[in-house]
Structures are given as structure tokens and as C-alpha cells.
Amino acid sequence: MSNTSSQLTFDVALARPEFSIDVAHELALDGITALYGQNGSGKSTLLRIIAGLEPTARGHIRFNGEVWQAGDPKTMMPAHKRGIGFVFQNPRLFAHLSVAGNLAFAEKRAAVVAPGMEPPITRDAVIDALDLDGLLERSADALSGGERQRVALGRALLSNPRLMFMDEPLSAIDNRRRHEILNYIARLPALFGIPTVYVTHALDEVVRLADHMLVLSGGKLAASGPVEDILGRLDLGPATGRFEAGVLLRARVKSHDTAYQLTALEHRGDAGVAHTLWVPAVDAAIGTEVRLRIRARDVTLATVEPVGLSTRNVLAGTIVEVNAELDTAYAETLVDIGGAPVRARLTRKAVDELGLAPGKSVFALIKSISLDRIVPLD
Amino acid sequence: MGPITLTLLLAGTTTIALLIVGTPLAWWLAFTKSRAKPVIEAITALPLVLPPTVLGFYLLILMSPTAPLGGFWLNLTGTTLTFSFIGLVVASMLYSLPFMVQPLQAAFEGIGKAPLEAAAMLRASPLDAFITVAIPAAARGYLTAIVLTFAHTIGEFGVVLMVGGNIPGRTKVISIAIYEHVERINYAEAHMLSGGLLAFSFVVLLFVYTVNRRYPVRVG
Numbered sequence: 001m002s003n004t005s006s007q008l009t010f011d012v013a014l015a016r017p018e019f020s021i022d023v024a025h026e027l028a029l030d031g032i033t034a035l036y037g038q039n040g041s042g043k044s045t046l047l048r049i050i051a052g053l054e055p056t057a058r059g060h061i062r063f064n065g066e067v068w069q070a071g072d073p074k075t076m077m078p079a080h081k082r083g084i085g086f087v088f089q090n091p092r093l094f095a096h097l098s099v100a101g102n103l104a105f106a107e108k109r110a111a112v113v114a115p116g117m118e119p120p121i122t123r124d125a126v127i128d129a130l131d132l133d134g135l136l137e138r139s140a141d142a143l144s145g146g147e148r149q150r151v152a153l154g155r156a157l158l159s160n161p162r163l164m165f166m167d168e169p170l171s172a173i174d175n176r177r178r179h180e181i182l183n184y185i186a187r188l189p190a191l192f193g194i195p196t197v198y199v200t201h202a203l204d205e206v207v208r209l210a211d212h213m214l215v216l217s218g219g220k221l222a223a224s225g226p227v228e229d230i231l232g233r234l235d236l237g238p239a240t241g242r243f244e245a246g247v248l249l250r251a252r253v254k255s256h257d258t259a260y261q262l263t264a265l266e267h268r269g270d271a272g273v274a275h276t277l278w279v280p281a282v283d284a285a286i287g288t289e290v291r292l293r294i295r296a297r298d299v300t301l302a303t304v305e306p307v308g309l310s311t312r313n314v315l316a317g318t319i320v321e322v323n324a325e326l327d328t329a330y331a332e333t334l335v336d337i338g339g340a341p342v343r344a345r346l347t348r349k350a351v352d353e354l355g356l357a358p359g360k361s362v363f364a365l366i367k368s369i370s371l372d373r374i375v376p377l378d
Numbered sequence: 379m380g381p382i383t384l385t386l387l388l389a390g391t392t393t394i395a396l397l398i399v400g401t402p403l404a405w406w407l408a409f410t411k412s413r414a415k416p417v418i419e420a421i422t423a424l425p426l427v428l429p430p431t432v433l434g435f436y437l438l439i440l441m442s443p444t445a446p447l448g449g450f451w452l453n454l455t456g457t458t459l460t461f462s463f464i465g466l467v468v469a470s471m472l473y474s475l476p477f478m479v480q481p482l483q484a485a486f487e488g489i490g491k492a493p494l495e496a497a498a499m500l501r502a503s504p505l506d507a508f509i510t511v512a513i514p515a516a517a518r519g520y521l522t523a524i525v526l527t528f529a530h531t532i533g534e535f536g537v538v539l540m541v542g543g544n545i546p547g548r549t550k551v552i553s554i555a556i557y558e559h560v561e562r563i564n565y566a567e568a569h570m571l572s573g574g575l576l577a578f579s580f581v582v583l584l585f586v587y588t589v590n591r592r593y594p595v596r597v598g
Contacts, residue, residue, distance in 0.1 A: 053495055079498040080507075086499035092492050096514040105510070109501040159500045 005030045006163065006195045012049045012059030012069075021045050021219035029163070029195035032185075034206040034227070036199075037216035043199045044089075044167050046216065050197075051086055051165055052079035063163065085161030085194070089168045091152035093140035099151050100136040103127075106158040121192055126154045129191050130184055146177035150184060157192060164188075164196040170205065182208055186373075203231075207248055207293050207372040231293075245332070246295035247341050248372075253288045256281065265290060269339025277369060278312045284374050291373040296332060296345035300365040303354050313366040317342065319358050324348050335364050342366070379547045381555040381571070388463070388551060389531040392470040396478040396527055397520075399471065404482035405508075409491070423480070425473050434540025437469050441541065461543045466551075469541040470531045477526040485519020486512065522586055529582040533575065 011024035021042040027033060037043040049057040052068065055076070061068040068077045093102050107123060127133055130150045135143065143151065149169055156164060166185070170178045186209055189196060198209055206213055206227060213230055215223040223230050228248045251265040254276065263282040267275050282290065306314065317337035324331040331351045333344045342364050346356070356362070379387070407419060425433060441448040441459040451459040459465040489512060497507035513520070535553040542549030544558065552571055559568035 051499065053498070078503075079495070080501050080503055083501070084499060086496070088492070088496065090492070092496035094493060094496075094511055094515075096517070105497075105502075106500045109506075155500065 006064055007062075008050070008064075008163070008197075009062045010050055010059065012046070012057055012061060014045060014049055014054055014057040019045075019219065021049070023216065023219070023221045025214065025221055025224060027197075027214075027224075029197065031189045031211055032196045032198050032209045034198050034200060034210035034213040035216065036201065036203070036206050036213050037222075038201055041201075041216040042219040043201075043216045045219075047165050047167055047197065047199050051084050052076055052082055083160075083162040085156030085159050085164045087149070087152050087156050087164070087166040087169045089171050091148040093143075093148055093151055093155070095140050097140060098136070099132065099138050099140060099143070102140060102151060102155050103132075103136075103158050106155045110158060110160040121157050121160050121194075123158060125191070126157050129157075129187065130154045144177075145173045146181055149173060149181055153184065153188070157188070157194070161194060164194050165199075166196060167199045168201070169198075170200075170202075185209060203246075204293075204370070204372060207231075207291060245343060245345070246293050246298070247343050248291060248293050249340055251277065251290055251292055253282060253284050253286050253290065255286065265292065267340055269337060271339030273338030275315055275337060275340065277366070279369050279371060282371060282374070288374060290371055293370045293372050294342055294366055295368070295370070296343035298366060298368040299335075299342055299344035300367065301333065301335065301344050301346060301350075301354070301356065302363045302365060303356075303360070305363050306365065309365070311365045311367060313369070315342070315364045315366070317362060317364055319356055319360045319362055321358060322351060322356060324351065335362060337364060381550050381552045384463075384547065384549075385532055385551040385553075388466055388470060389528045391467050392474060392531045393478075393524055393528045395467060396471050396474060397524070400475065400478035400482055400523070404479045405486055405512075407479070407483045408486035423476050426476050430473065430534065430536025431540060433473060434469065434537040437465075437472070437537065437541050441465055441468070460541060461545060461549060463542075463548055466538060466542045466549055469537045470534060473534055473537045474527045474530045477530045478523045481519045481523040481526065482516065485516035485522075488519075489515045518589070521589065525582055525586050529579055533579060 006029045008027045008029055009025075013022040014020065019040070019042070023042070023046055035043045035047060045054065048054050049059070050061055050068075056073055057069075058071065058073060060070055063082070068082060069075055093099075094105065097105065103123065103126070110121075127136070130153055132151060132154050135147055135151065140148070140151070149172075153169070169185070170181055173181060182205065185198075188194070198205070200206060210227055212225065213227050214221060215230060228250075231246060231248045249267050251267040254264040254266040256263050261281040262278050263280070263284075265277045265279060265282075267277060269275070277292070279292070284290065300311075305316070315337045317335040319333060320336045320341075321334040322331055323333070325348075329347050329349070331346050331348045333346055333351070333356065335342045335344060344364060350356070403418075403422070407415060407422075438460060439445060441451070443449055443452045443458050443460075448459050451457075459468070493511050493515060494504075494507045497511045498504070502510065533553065535557070538549065538551055538554060539557075542551075544550050544554050550558075552575060556568050556571045556575075559565070559571070
């Protein structure tokens with residue numbers, strides 16, 4: 001991650017007949033910050049307002065002490081003077097130019113900003129980082145979805161932005177290519193040191209890329225903070241999406257079982273208690289830090305230690321919180337496993353029949369763990 | 379100057395002048411949210427439905443030396459606007475306005491705001507984005523607009539007759555010359571010019587429809 005932290009402050013509002021947004025926040029941008037929300041939560045609109053692409057938005061925006069807007073829409077600094085690299089949902093490449101022409105478009109205008117100085121981000125570095133070498137002579141029309149988005153990323157970087165905005169850049173890309181592009185995006189902050197705001201409605205992308213996140217719901221800011229903290233909060237259910245809800249844990253690779261193709265991961269909770277979780281073999285050296293996500297829907301609770309069960313990951317803990325969703329069949333439960341939080345999504349009937357309440361000792365049966373990020377050893 | 383050269387000169391001048399006037403108008407129509415938009419669109423489309431004589435009649439009144447516009451021109455240049463080449467250019471511009479504006483407006487609407495926003499995010503000013511992104515993207519719209527405007531100006535008759543009369547070398551364009559030949563029962567001459575115009579118009583339209591079916595001219 002880069003060491004240069006940027007400050008983005010905004011207090012903005014936009015009212016439309018069918019939709020309104022009103023968000024204020026002060027953001028220390030470092031690496032990738034996720035702007036997360038369900039469809040229609042206003043996350044893309046917020047990004048566009050900050051970029052200066054919504055001419056009727058009102059409010060105050062400041063970036064590193066520079067005023068981008070001071071109330072009335074008339075006070076807006078024109079979008080092209082803000083120095084933001086914007087990667088849109090649809091890549092928006094210029095169809096009348098080749099890939100090289102698209103890159104040159106950005107490069108030419110970046111050079112004008114600081115005449116006589118070599119811009120810090122060079123064409124060669126970008127082509128190398130995004131593997132664009134083989135595409136340069138192609139027409140923008142003749143690329144696949146993933147290739148287009150890579151070119152769009154490179155073009156945005158070559159404008160030598162002070163800030164990168166990405167608005168659901170993977171939503172138009174098929175699942176197989178998504179991972180490939182995610183890998184490229186994840187590397188960019190370390191390579192070029194440009195703080196990035198990444199808009200998405202997919203939690204796996206948040207977990208893969210971001211350390212900090214904002215949650216937007218109904219045009220308002222529902223939460224902000226470190227990704228681990230936000231995902232552990234039960235009260236954000238509607239904003240974070242019930243189906244994807246879960247907790248995020250950091251663990252280290254402890255050992256490999258080559259015979260069964262399994263890897264043991266060790267997680268140390270706040271209380272210092274170590275737990276071992278078994279996952280299908282991970283291609284990473286022992287000691288490597290990994291980030292894993294346990295979805296609430298993949299966790300079952302038992303009041304006695306289960307025997308004769310195929311689930312291998314069973315952890316003892318204590319219930320901290322039970323949050324019954326009265327208009328549904330479900331209750332979200334937070335269990336403390338020696339300082340590590342685990343969420344379980346149960347039916348309200350099960351909660352009542354087993355007498356599950358805060359303070360009760362339980363065993364958490366974890367059916368599935370997803371590994372979202374492998375942090376390479378330094 | 380013979381009728382053919384004069385016609386080509388008139389059509390060329392009109393097309394260039396309309397490119398300059400029509401581009402900002404079409405741009406405004408494509409992106410404005412103003413309530414005046416349908417009014418301006420209707421006015422722009424008027425020449426498509428009005429008899430050329432109606433347009434010519436009002437232009438004649440407007441350009442006459444006693445009217446404000448005509449008087450102003452007379453004071454400025456010492457010549458009258460009616461029965462002059464400049465007068466013909468002004469009349470032709472109004473008459474051919476929809477043929478320039480409508481294909482351009484459709485092209486700009488087809489491009490939309492998205493590529494311009496992308497350009498702005500790459501540090502391009504609005505004018506820079508217009509020249510380097512919007513115009514190349516609207517190239518086919520421009521081709522249609524230019525060809526149709528040029529061809530339509532060549533074919534006009536009523537407006538020219540009303541505003542310009544029939545002065546050889548100044549306002550006597552092909553269509554007027556044909557009219558004169560027919561009146562004098564000079565059918566051989568009339569055939570040559572008419573046949574030429576027919577062939578030219580067909581080739582132009584064939585070219586437009588072959589190259590580009592995307593931005594047709596619509597009435598209203």
C-alpha cells in the first residue's frame with residue numbers, strides 16, 4: 001500500500017423525483033476504500049457527485065485542502081480539472097481510436113498538467129502492469145469485455161490522477177474473467193500509490209480489495225470503518241445484504257496436509273486463544289497471512305458438542321447477541337469464539353426452541369469458509 | 379458565372395455556413411433539458427413542411443431595404459440583400475436548416491454524454507472533448523448532414539425565385555435556368571440540366587443510404 005494518505009471531505013446532497021442522496025463524511029484515503037451498497041443505494045451517484053459529473057448536486061467537497069465545491073452547483077470546479085481517474089461500469093473506450101490511441105489520449109493531457117516534467121506514471125509501467133502489450137494496435141471495438149476494462153484502467157492511470165474512482169468495473173464481465181481483473185486491480189495501489197475509491201455491491205470484491213469501507217443505504221451513509229468491523233455488525237443486515245452477511249477473519253497458514261489436500265489455518269482472537277480451521281489446500285507458504293470470510297448462512301449452532309458429524313470445523317464459544325428479524329423467519333446471532341466473532345443465521349424458531357440467548361455456551365459448526373485474500377509474505 | 383458554377387458555389391457556401399451554425403444548435407437540442415426544446419425543434423423543421431414560396435415571401439419582406447434587416451444590410455454594405463448572392467445564401471441556410479440540424483442532433487443523441495464524461499475524466503476540457511471525441515464519433519452524422527444539405531440546396535427553386543429573382547451570374551441557379559428554358563420551349567437545354575440534376579440527386583441519395591442508414595432525416 002502507498003504511504004501517501006489523502007483527505008477527501010464531502011457533505012453533498014442531490015434530490016431527484018424518484019431518489020435522493022444526502023451524505024457527509026471525511027475520508028482518509030489510503031490504498032483501496034470500498035463504497036458498498038445494494039442497487040439503488042446511491043453509491044454510484046455519490047461517486048459521480050464527487051467527480052463533478054452531476055451538475056445539479058449541492059454541497060461541499062474538499063480534496064487535500066483544495067475546494068471542489070462550496071455549496072451551490074455554480075461553485076463546482078469543472079470535472080476535468082479535478083485530476084480524478086474514473087473507471088466506469090462500461091469501459092467507455094473511444095471507439096474511433098485504437099487501444100494505443102486511447103492510452104495516448106490520456107497521456108497527452110496528463111503531460112499538459114505539469115509541463116516539462118515527466119509524469120510519475122509512465123506508459124511502459126502501465127502497459128506492463130496490465131499486460132496491454134499485445135492489445136495496443138487493436139481497435140477498441142475488437143476487444144473482449146475483460147480486455148476493454150484493462151485498457152480503461154490503464155487509460156485512467158495514464159492521466160496521472162491524484163485519485164482513482166472505480167464504479168463497479170467488474171459488473172459487465174463474466175465470472176471467469178472477474179478474478180483475473182480483480183488481481184490486476186488489487187496490485188495497482190502498491191504499484192502506483194494512487195488512493196482509490198471502489199464502488200461495488202459484491203462483498204467478495206470488498207473483502208478482496210479493501211481495508212476500509214463505507215456502506216450506503218437509501219441514499220444515506222449507514223456505516224464506515226475497517227472492513228472486518230463493518231462485516232461483524234448485525235445491525236447492518238439490510239444494508240450489507242442478508243444473503244452475503246458474515247464475518248471476516250485474518251489467519252495464518254499453519255500446516256498443509258498433502259494426503260487429504262487440506263490446509264490448516266490458525267486464527268488468534270482478541271483473547272489470544274488460537275483456533276484451527278481446515279480448508280481445502282491453499283497454495284501459500286506456511287506463515288502467510290490470509291483473509292477469510294465465514295458467511296452467517298454457512299454457520300450452524302449446537303448446544304452440545306456434536307459427535308458423528310462430517311463438519312470438521314467446530315468451535316466452542318459464547319453467544320453475544322441475538323437479533324431476531326421479526327418480519328422474517330430468521331434471527332442473526334453473534335457468537336464469540338475466544339475473541340473472534342462468528343455470525344450465524346438461524347431461524348427464530350430454532351433460537352426459541354434451543355433457548356439461545358446472550359451468555360449461552362454453544363458450538364459453532366462451520367460448513368464452508370471462503371478465502372478472499374492471500375497476503376504475500378514480505 | 380454560369381448557372382452550374384453559381385449553383386455549386388451557393389450550395390458550398392450554404393453548407394459551410396450551416397455547419398458552423400448548425401453544430402451548436404444541434405448540440406443544444408441533443409442535450410438541453412429546456413422546455414423551449416420542442417418549440418425550437420418545430421421551428422427548425424418548418425422548412426420541411428412549408429411551401430418554399432411562403433418562406434421566400436417572408437424573407438423577401440424581411441430583406442427588403444425598407445425592413446430593419448434589409449435596411450441594416452444596405453447601410454452596412456451599400457447593396458441590397460434581395461436579388462443578391464448573399465441574400466440567396468441566407469435564404470438557402472434557412473431553407474436547408476433541418477437537413478443539417480436533424481442528422482447532427484440524432485448523431486449527438488446517439489453518442490450521449492458517456493464518452494464526453496470519460497474524456498472529462500481524462501482531463502479534457504469540454505471544447506477539447508467536443509473536438510476530439512464528439513466530432514469523430516459523429517462522423518457519419520456529419521457526412522449525412524453535409525451531403526443532404528448540399529444536395530437540397532442545389533435542388534431549391536421557390537425560395538430562390540422569390541428572394542433572388544433571375545439575374546444571370548448572380549442569382550440564376552440551375553433550377554431557375556431550367557424553368558426559363560421550359561418557358562421558352564428550349565427542351566433540349568432543359569433536358570440536359572434536368573437530367574443532370576436527376577442523376578446527381580440519385581447518386582447523392584444512393585451514397586447516403588449505402589454508407590449510412592443510421593441518421594435519417596425525420597419530419598417534425
